[in-house]
Amino acid sequence: MQTTEAIRPSITDEPRQNYLTNGYTIKSWLLTKDHKRIAIMYLISVSAFFMMGGLYAAAIRLELLTPASDLLESGTYNKVFTQHGILMIFFFLIPSIPAVLGNFLIPIMIGAKDLALPRINLLSLYVYWIGGGLVLFALMQGGVDTGWTFYAPYSTTFSNTYVMLVGLGIFVNGFSSILTGLNFIVTIHTMRAPGMTWFRLPLFVWAHYATSLVMILGTPVIAITVLLLALERAGGIGIFDPAIGGDPILFQHLFWFYSHPAVYIMILPGMGVISELISNFSRKKIFGYEFIAFSSIAIAVFGFLVWGHHMFVSGQSMYAGLVFSFLTMVVAVPSAIKMFNWAATLYKGSISFDTPMLYAIGFLGLFLIGGLTGLFLGAMGLTVHLTDTYFVVAHFHYVMVGGQVIAYLGGIHYWWPKMTGKMYSEFWGKISAMLVFIGFNLTFFPQFILGYIGMPRRYASYPEEMQVLNIFSTAGASVLGVGLVMPLIYLGKSLINGKPAGDNPWMLPGLEWRTQSPPPTENFDKMPVVTWEAYEFGEENGLDLEAARRRDREMASDFQKN
Amino acid sequence: MAEHGTHDMHEQHEHEHMTIPKYLLIFGILFIGTIVTYLVALTDLEWIFPGANTLVALGIAFFKMTCVMLFFMHVYWSPKLVKLSAIASFFWLAIMFAYTMQDYLTRGTGVFGQ
Amino acid sequence: MTTHAGEHNDHAHAPGLQHQFEDMKQQEESVSIGMWMFLVQEIMFFGGLFTAYLVFRSKYPMAFAVGSNHLNAFWGGLNTLVLIVSSLTMALTVYYAQKSNRNMQVILILLTMFFGTVFLGVKAIEYTDKWSHGTVPITGLNKVVREGHGDSHASKPIEFSIVPQAYAAATAAGGEEHAYVNPRGEFQWNDYDLIEKKVAEQKADPNAYILTTDERNGYFSHGELDRDKFRDKVRIFYWIYFVMTGLHALHMVVGLGLMTWLCWMAFRNTYSAEYYMPVEMSGLYWHFVDIVWIFLFPLLYLLGRHFIVGGH
Numbered sequence: 001m002q003t004t005e006a007i008r009p010s011i012t013d014e015p016r017q018n019y020l021t022n023g024y025t026i027k028s029w030l031l032t033k034d035h036k037r038i039a040i041m042y043l044i045s046v047s048a049f050f051m052m053g054g055l056y057a058a059a060i061r062l063e064l065l066t067p068a069s070d071l072l073e074s075g076t077y078n079k080v081f082t083q084h085g086i087l088m089i090f091f092f093l094i095p096s097i098p099a100v101l102g103n104f105l106i107p108i109m110i111g112a113k114d115l116a117l118p119r120i121n122l123l124s125l126y127v128y129w130i131g132g133g134l135v136l137f138a139l140m141q142g143g144v145d146t147g148w149t150f151y152a153p154y155s156t157t158f159s160n161t162y163v164m165l166v167g168l169g170i171f172v173n174g175f176s177s178i179l180t181g182l183n184f185i186v187t188i189h190t191m192r193a194p195g196m197t198w199f200r201l202p203l204f205v206w207a208h209y210a211t212s213l214v215m216i217l218g219t220p221v222i223a224i225t226v227l228l229l230a231l232e233r234a235g236g237i238g239i240f241d242p243a244i245g246g247d248p249i250l251f252q253h254l255f256w257f258y259s260h261p262a263v264y265i266m267i268l269p270g271m272g273v274i275s276e277l278i279s280n281f282s283r284k285k286i287f288g289y290e291f292i293a294f295s296s297i298a299i300a301v302f303g304f305l306v307w308g309h310h311m312f313v314s315g316q317s318m319y320a321g322l323v324f325s326f327l328t329m330v331v332a333v334p335s336a337i338k339m340f341n342w343a344a345t346l347y348k349g350s351i352s353f354d355t356p357m358l359y360a361i362g363f364l365g366l367f368l369i370g371g372l373t374g375l376f377l378g379a380m381g382l383t384v385h386l387t388d389t390y391f392v393v394a395h396f397h398y399v400m401v402g403g404q405v406i407a408y409l410g411g412i413h414y415w416w417p418k419m420t421g422k423m424y425s426e427f428w429g430k431i432s433a434m435l436v437f438i439g440f441n442l443t444f445f446p447q448f449i450l451g452y453i454g455m456p457r458r459y460a461s462y463p464e465e466m467q468v469l470n471i472f473s474t475a476g477a478s479v480l481g482v483g484l485v486m487p488l489i490y491l492g493k494s495l496i497n498g499k500p501a502g503d504n505p506w507m508l509p510g511l512e513w514r515t516q517s518p519p520p521t522e523n524f525d526k527m528p529v530v531t532w533e534a535y536e537f538g539e540e541n542g543l544d545l546e547a548a549r550r551r552d553r554e555m556a557s558d559f560q561k562n
Numbered sequence: 563m564a565e566h567g568t569h570d571m572h573e574q575h576e577h578e579h580m581t582i583p584k585y586l587l588i589f590g591i592l593f594i595g596t597i598v599t600y601l602v603a604l605t606d607l608e609w610i611f612p613g614a615n616t617l618v619a620l621g622i623a624f625f626k627m628t629c630v631m632l633f634f635m636h637v638y639w640s641p642k643l644v645k646l647s648a649i650a651s652f653f654w655l656a657i658m659f660a661y662t663m664q665d666y667l668t669r670g671t672g673v674f675g676q
Numbered sequence: 677m678t679t680h681a682g683e684h685n686d687h688a689h690a691p692g693l694q695h696q697f698e699d700m701k702q703q704e705e706s707v708s709i710g711m712w713m714f715l716v717q718e719i720m721f722f723g724g725l726f727t728a729y730l731v732f733r734s735k736y737p738m739a740f741a742v743g744s745n746h747l748n749a750f751w752g753g754l755n756t757l758v759l760i761v762s763s764l765t766m767a768l769t770v771y772y773a774q775k776s777n778r779n780m781q782v783i784l785i786l787l788t789m790f791f792g793t794v795f796l797g798v799k800a801i802e803y804t805d806k807w808s809h810g811t812v813p814i815t816g817l818n819k820v821v822r823e824g825h826g827d828s829h830a831s832k833p834i835e836f837s838i839v840p841q842a843y844a845a846a847t848a849a850g851g852e853e854h855a856y857v858n859p860r861g862e863f864q865w866n867d868y869d870l871i872e873k874k875v876a877e878q879k880a881d882p883n884a885y886i887l888t889t890d891e892r893n894g895y896f897s898h899g900e901l902d903r904d905k906f907r908d909k910v911r912i913f914y915w916i917y918f919v920m921t922g923l924h925a926l927h928m929v930v931g932l933g934l935m936t937w938l939c940w941m942a943f944r945n946t947y948s949a950e951y952y953m954p955v956e957m958s959g960l961y962w963h964f965v966d967i968v969w970i971f972l973f974p975l976l977y978l979l980g981r982h983f984i985v986g987g988h
Contacts, residue, residue, distance in 0.1 A: 112696070113695070114696040116706040116710065117706065117707075118696060181713075182713040182714060183710070185713055186706045186709045186710045187706075189643060189706075189709055190702055190705050190709065191702070191706070216713055216716055216717050217651075217654050217717070217720055218720070220723075221721070224722075224724035224725060225724060228725075228728070228919070231919065235813070235915075237813055238911075238912070239728065239732070239912055239915060244908040245735075245894050245908050245912060247731065249665070250662075250727075250731050253662045253665065253727070254724050254727065254728070257724075304657055305657065308665065316669075317664075317665050317666075317670075318668075320661075320664050320665035320668060323661075323664060580767075580771070582768065582771065585764060586764070588764075589760065589761070589763075589764040592760045593757065596753065596757055596760065596973075599973070599974055599978065603982065604981050604982065606982040608982060615982050619974035619975075620975075622974070623970050623971050623974055626970050627970055630763060630966060630970070631967070633767075634764075634766075634767040634959070634963050635959070635960055635963045640708070641708075643709060644708065644712050647709075647713065647715075647716050650716070651715070651720065654723075658724075659723075659726070659727060659730055662727055662730070663730060666731055666734060666735070669889075
């Protein structure tokens with residue numbers, strides 16, 4: 001049982017040194033070993049790539065307003081959706097939560113001074129920048145038009161674009177992912193504070209552990225695949241060229257062996273954030289802690305067994321299709337377990353609808369739709385009708401944007417006071433969350449219908465009768481765009497004149513709330529000894545939020561009196 | 563003090579386990595294994611069953627790898643996590659091989675094995 | 677409020693202890709797990725290539741066997757032995773690091789580097805041999821020979837003609853006299869004995885499983901063995917050979933770089949019984965590179981030897 005004192009470690013207002021004030025030179029940032037500074041640099045980089053990917057998305061939606069290929073001609077359109085995919089997947093979604101929130105919070109959540117290997121952490125940032133730089137350079141030269149999936153033999157033999165350069169950028173960027181994952185696994189094993197047993201860890205940490213497993217086991221395979229692709233293109237060999245006895249399906253096997261687990265890299269951290277948000281904003285211990293923890297590991301492991309569901313109609317054998325289809329159904333089960341546990345956590349909780357909670361609730365609905373439609377696509381009969389249509393596009397946007405991006409935004413808002421020491425405008429936060437939710441649904445729900453009635457993906461033109469739904473979709477995209485740009489403004493403004501946030505503005509029991517906002521460079525004034533369970537909402541700050549706030553005010557006024 | 567996994571047999575002690583004669587013994591085994599692989603490859607074992615040559619070659623390679631991992635890389639005395647990582651990586655390789663080959667080996671079998 | 681500047685004085689400051697760790701044991705544990713995670717990812721990295729090998733070998737076993745027979749198993753075997761010796765010297769380096777014996781460490785690291793260099797030297801001999809025989813699968817990377825001039829190379833050449841079939845046909849049909857053989861540096865292949873024998877066997881007994889389904893489609897045009905198509909499959913074998921051994925050799929070069937750094941640090945007496953993890957970790961990397969070769973050798977070099985010897 002913790003005391004209120006533990007939640008409000010100090011109610012002094014003397015200026016204290018924190019990780020942001022510890023050195024103001026560029027060198028102190030670029031050569032830092034502090035995981036928090038590295039996380040902030042990732043935040044800036046990742047946001048920049050997100051905006052770029054968003055601009056490409058805007059181009060796509062503008063082109064698709066009209067049935068004809070009038071704004072962009074087909075070849076250019078191919079480049080635009082390829083760029084959108086590459087930037088969003090490799091440079092935003094995969095690093096987002098792990099490199100920003102994971103890097104910042106994992107050491108604090110386990111009670112350590114830093115990650116186990118801080119220089120490796122810095123190296124992963126440099127490698128990310130180098131990979132990103134290479135890809136940006138390639139884009140400026142004219143980019144690639146193969147689709148982010150780089151299918152052979154188009155990418156190896158026929159495409160006239162900068163495949164090798166972009167491939168090199170992705171190859172390099174993969175190592176950023178591997179190094180981050182490696183660091184997390186080591187840290188979670190060896191750097192936990194005394195008393196922080198595995199089952200006292202926040203579920204955010206479990207989710208990142210599972211993600212790191214996927215990063216380490218899967219990313220090298222995309223690296224070798226891209227290498228083979230580049231070599232084939234350079235040397236004119238033909239192991240992916242059927243004319244010489246090569247097999248294009250081999251490329252797809254190798255590619256999807258990573259890229260399917262990659263989608264779990266792109267959702268598991270989000271699920272970890274949601275576990276935190278749901279539990280904390282219901283002020284109730286999460287339901288089924290062990291189930292959620294183990295389901296994360298299960299998703300990571302089972303996720304490696306289902307890659308063939310991207311290849312049902314590519315030419316793999318029917319028997320293989322059968323096996324992959326069955327396993328796809330199985331891999332949905334751990335995700336479903338999480339959904340049920342989250343819903344059960346909400347039940348009889350004391351829910352406060354702050355901005356992060358709005359995002360979390362949005363996640364529940366959107367990920368549900370996305371996950372279920374994934375099952376439709378995993379069923380052999382349906383998939384023949386729906387493959388390569390907008391149904392697939394809608395499905396993966398529901399899980400990736402409606403899932404990970406929403407969780408990322410929720411997490412950023414939730415931990416913003418901890419990272420910056422400032423509180424953002426709750427009013428604008430709520431407006432933005434609602435705009436994102438409404439805009440997102442308006443953009444992507446019509447695409448399910450479009451896919452079902454047969455609109456193919458990756459086409460710049462489409463039959464006239466599909467225009468109305470496309471107009472809805474583009475309108476939604478505008479709303480979504482506004483909702484996504486708004487946080488830049490009000491979060492940025494909070495840095496300048498936001499209300500200073502206390503150490504524990506949400507009044508929560510997590511270990512990260514027991515240190516300063518922003519934290520000092522070595523995270524804690526005194527290394528903690530953990531004697532409490534995870535999500536322990538004791539009497540003092542339990543379900544009754546109003547009582548907790550009253551006590552808090554009393555304590556503050558008592559302190560001022562004395 | 564941070565918490566660690568249960569391993570009293572710390573890396574530092576293993577120099578009491580691996581002495582120079584033992585290193586030379588493992589080296590000798592590896593050396594002989596290589597010679598055997600070479601000689602067996604020159605012998606036709608296909609009469610046992612097709613692919614016997616490959617199986618024997620791979621078997622010897624696995625054995626050599628195990629010797630290197632256990633004794634040169636000290637996995638025998640390493641914490642459980644290290645042992646698990648080593649085994650898990652081969653398991654993941656097996657997943658990649660098996661699930662890829664289950665496509666190639668069942669091509670041309672038509673609808674449900676016809 | 678305590679700062680952390682003074683905290684280090686509380687610990688007996690072990691050499692090489694980094695600030696984020698409480699003690700040496702935690703650092704060693706972390707570094708060890710970190711290195712193993714890196715090796716796990718390296719295993720998956722090579723794994724992709726082994727998958728490609730597995731797929732193509734199961735599709736075209738004859739082409740692979742024939743291609744493999746033309747690799748020089750002597751050099752391959754020698755390289756295997758060289759790497760095993762270098763693994764021994766590396767393991768002994770770690771042993772002497774723990775004993776704080778500086779001189780033996782340096783000697784053994786230098787020996788390890790020596791054997792590593794021998795390995796790379798043998799690979800250079802092998803690659804040059806391929807270049808001069810026209811078995812590099814990339815057009816333009818094979819030797820262009822002036823007709824009538826002997827070409828000199830270090831190793832004993834495997835006997836087969838270097839004049840490509842199509843070219844010979846073209847010149848024989850009355851084309852102008854060319855001064856060069858293989859003017860475009862293309863991949864060349866002329867050993868069709870084994871495959872023709874197998875095709876004959878298969879035709880004699882259509883129900884026997886001598887050629888795989890893919891081979892029955894892949895080597896034939898209009899029901900007859902098509903030499904060009906067969907050559908293409910052999911070319912795939914050589915491509916896989918070059919990529920796998922090339923990537924392995926690249927890792928070897930990185931290993932040599934690592935050894936150079938380690939040698940310098942060992943020379944400066946950095947390592948002792950209290951602080952030897954960098955040596956141990958470098959050893960892990962080196963042994964990993966050795967293990968990859970232990971698999972590459974039988975899979976690439978010893979595939980079809982029994983065909984030549986046993987005659988089956």
